[in-house]
Amino acid sequence: MLIDIWHDRAVADLTLQRSPLPIAPTPTGPAEMCCAPVTQELLDAEQAAVLAARLKALADPARLRLVSLLANAAEHEACVCDLTAPLGLSQPTVSHHLKVLQQAGLVTREKRATWAYYSVVTEALDELAGLLSPRD
Amino acid sequence: MLIDIWHDRAVADLTLQRSPLPIAPTPTGPAEMCCAPVTQELLDAEQAAVLAARLKALADPARLRLVSLLANAAEHEACVCDLTAPLGLSQPTVSHHLKVLQQAGLVTREKRATWAYYSVVTEALDELAGLLSPRD
DNA sequence: AGCAAGCATCGACGTCTGTCAATAGAGATG
DNA sequence: CATCTCTATTGACAGACGTCGATGCTTGCT
Numbered sequence: 004m005l006i007d008i009w010h011d012r013a014v015a016d017l018t019l020q021r022s023p024l025p026i027a028p029t030p031t032g033p034a035e036m037c038c039a040p041v042t043q044e045l046l047d048a049e050q051a052a053v054l055a056a057r058l059k060a061l062a063d064p065a066r067l068r069l070v071s072l073l074a075n076a077a078e079h080e081a082c083v084c085d086l087t088a089p090l091g092l093s094q095p096t097v098s099h100h101l102k103v104l105q106q107a108g109l110v111t112r113e114k115r116a117t118w119a120y121y122s123v124v125t126e127a128l129d130e131l132a133g134l135l136s137p138r139d
Numbered sequence: 140m141l142i143d144i145w146h147d148r149a150v151a152d153l154t155l156q157r158s159p160l161p162i163a164p165t166p167t168g169p170a171e172m173c174c175a176p177v178t179q180e181l182l183d184a185e186q187a188a189v190l191a192a193r194l195k196a197l198a199d200p201a202r203l204r205l206v207s208l209l210a211n212a213a214e215h216e217a218c219v220c221d222l223t224a225p226l227g228l229s230q231p232t233v234s235h236h237l238k239v240l241q242q243a244g245l246v247t248r249e250k251r252a253t254w255a256y257y258s259v260v261t262e263a264l265d266e267l268a269g270l271l272s273p274r275d
Numbered sequence: 276a277g278c279a280a281g282c283a284t285c286g287a288c289g290t291c292t293g294t295c296a297a298t299a300g301a302g303a304t305g
Numbered sequence: 306c307a308t309c310t311c312t313a314t315t316g317a318c319a320g321a322c323g324t325c326g327a328t329g330c331t332t333g334c335t
Contacts, residue, residue: 041203042210042261051200051207058198061271063293064187067177067194071187074178083312096294098313117302117311125178129272135197136261136268201323219282232324234283253281253332 036130040137057131060107065090066100073110073123080113080122172266176273193267196243201226202236209246209259216249216258 037057038050046054061067068090073081087097101121104110108127113120132138173193174186182190197203208225209217223233237257240246244263249256 041207042259042264044207045211046204046207048200048204051203055198055200055203058194058203062191062194062198064184064191065293067187067191068182068184071177071180071182075181084310092293093295094312095296095314099293102313114301114312119312123178125272128178132268132272135271136265199323220280228323229325230282231284231326235323238283250282250331255282 038134040134043137054134057107057109057127060103060109061131063100063103065092065096066104069097069100069104069121070109070123070128073121074125080120082118082120084118086121174270176270179273190270193243193245193263196239196245197267199236199239201228201232202240205233205236205240205257206245206259206264209257210261216256218254218256220254222257 037053038044038046041054061070069086072086072089073079076085083094083097083101086101087094090097092100101110101112105112105121108124110121110123113122173189174180174182177190197206204226205222208222209215212221219230219233219237222237223230226233228236237246237248241248241257244260246257246259249258
């Protein structure tokens with residue numbers, strides 16, 4: 004299932020010089036393994052805090068819908084201006100949520116021209132899922 | 140890995156008549172499938188709210204440690220009085236967190252004698268994980 | 276009946292969080 | 306340069322949240 008939230012900007016995009024696609028686009032949250040699955044080993048205070056912080060980044064309706072929008076968007080990415088309308092939230096609020104998601108390592112940001120393109124870090128979601136329920 | 144937070148109450152427990160192990164011990168949160176995995180279909184507002192509520196129940200250090208304690212406890216269950224010390228939190232606070240977890244369908248409560256035994260609903264964790272990252 | 280233990284609820288408190296309007300900054304266009 | 310678009314930051318505010326002490330309720334024991 005793919006939702007196109009690209010509109011006519013795809014056309015305008017062609018008229019702009021694109022950035023040379025940096026290999027490492029500033030990964031704020033490296034999303035490193037913080038602990039064993041919750042049900043397998045006892046979490047100490049610090050591990051629990053780290054894991055809770057990541058889950059908390061996802062545990063918000065707006066942010067869940069953002070992740071869903073990004074994952075289902077054409078090219079699996081979208082810029083802020085395409086996300087405000089589907090969410091019914093103001094642009095600053097959307098920017099705020101995206102920043103939270105980025106700092107948790109759940110999305111990446113790539114600036115092209117005046118637009119900031121966000122996309123989901125599927126590996127981060129996978130790892131989070133694996134911590135809740137062991138993949139065996 | 141098993142952590143024994145049972146102490147000497149296991150002995151005292153034998154002297155008390157046990158409840159006849161009811162089949163359906165008041166499942167507050169039935170943990171029914173709320174939506175497709177986040178990355179596969181677009182979440183609407185309501186689905187996002189439901190999923191966010193469940194994730195929010197887990198997205199707390201104390202509650203994560205509670206789940207971890209329960210999962211790693213002998214018999215895979217524990218009562219409130221065994222959980223306050225490992226967490227370093229007051230009994231009312233622990234009771235509060237357990238209630239949140241129970242309402243989210245992540246733990247079940249079974250009252251035996253004066254003790255309330257909580258245990259993890261692994262299926263709920265599995266489902267939650269499956270919504271973040273599709274299995275197979 | 277009286278008492279003690281385990282647990283849930285209540286009330287209160289400080290903190291965190293989601294939201295917006297206003298503003299500032301970066302970048303493209305004319 | 307002036308202007309426009311897109312995005313990020315700031316400041317402010319209401320509501321939610323985590324925590325605790327005090328209290329009440331249930332259950333078993335004497």
